[in-house]
Amino acid sequence: MALPVVDFWFDFASTYSYPAAMRIRALARRGGAAVRFRPFLLGPIFAAQGWNTSPFNLFVAKGRNMWRDLERICADLALPFRRPEAFPQNSLLAARVALVGLRDGWGEEFCPAVYRAEFGDGRRIDEAETLAAILADLKVEPAAALTAAQTSDIKESLRSQTAEAQRIGIFGAPSFTTTDGELFWGNDRLESALAWAKRAP
């Protein structure tokens, strides 16, 4: 029998997607589910809600608590945490490179590595150099991957993935969807999404 599938929707600018990205593969394996990595861009979705930046910047008390909460969560999970100076970071290039990787077989290693660089080491993931270093660590030829990321196929793929996210009601990241149409929002709903996928028909 085929494994139940959970779609993992994330934007590389999203803070709570970091612990989700670090946990999801092991949790899914243990839970007998398959995961599809679905990078998308929150920007157009936030813009449709009238926001021109992260709600964590727009709503100061909420943002302050988010950083502290993320720090506590990382401590509990023994994940490195370092708040990057720039937030949110432009995630366009990283998302395109991720799509190349998900097509070519190294995407599921690339994605957690980007999050770890960004929120574990506080690095800039909106710069091609950082992505190139991550790719090199994964034994992927950086120049080829970065060139592939700028092809119209990949650009269109990210656009249509973002449009699909918006169409199915995604409003934040990380989000998890199941094949029977349930939508779970937030790192703290990952376990619920996997449990739901397992009992879905």
Next chain:
Amino acid sequence: MALPVVDFWFDFASTYSYPAAMRIRALARRGGAAVRFRPFLLGPIFAAQGWNTSPFNLFVAKGRNMWRDLERICADLALPFRRPEAFPQNSLLAARVALVGLRDGWGEEFCPAVYRAEFGDGRRIDEAETLAAILADLKVEPAAALTAAQTSDIKESLRSQTAEAQRIGIFGAPSFTTTDGELFWGNDRLESALAWAKRAP
């Protein structure tokens, strides 16, 4: 040795405060912590963020997911769930009555009963009749409690509690704070807050 204390901040209009209110006393007892019930009003805090109603009404996709999420959470906890027609409900009178009850010894039974009426049975908790029926069930004389709720002492107590919530950075409900100044937001942070309180100095 005194038990560690967790402050439980809630507004009766808040949906996710329902499962928190139903769970907190048993979880705290099991976890060896004491809970202080701190009703407050989200209205002034939302207004300071430029919102004139619940963000679940302002942001439609988020609101849609919240109701479904709450339904799933209630199913998991075997709590009754019925979406009230009006949302958010004016929680001013219920909060004042709760403060009377917390002063007079029946508040910790009253608060979960209000949430259950509102989100378990879909009732109006902004009407004195509903509160009176809840009070009668608890063997509290409704007229006396409703009269006490309109005294200047109680009104001032709610105002100062709301001001304190805002001062310590509370931006949503439920929230949990510990005596060493940690703030946890959301029903899904209740266990973390209790664990934190236990290991705090």
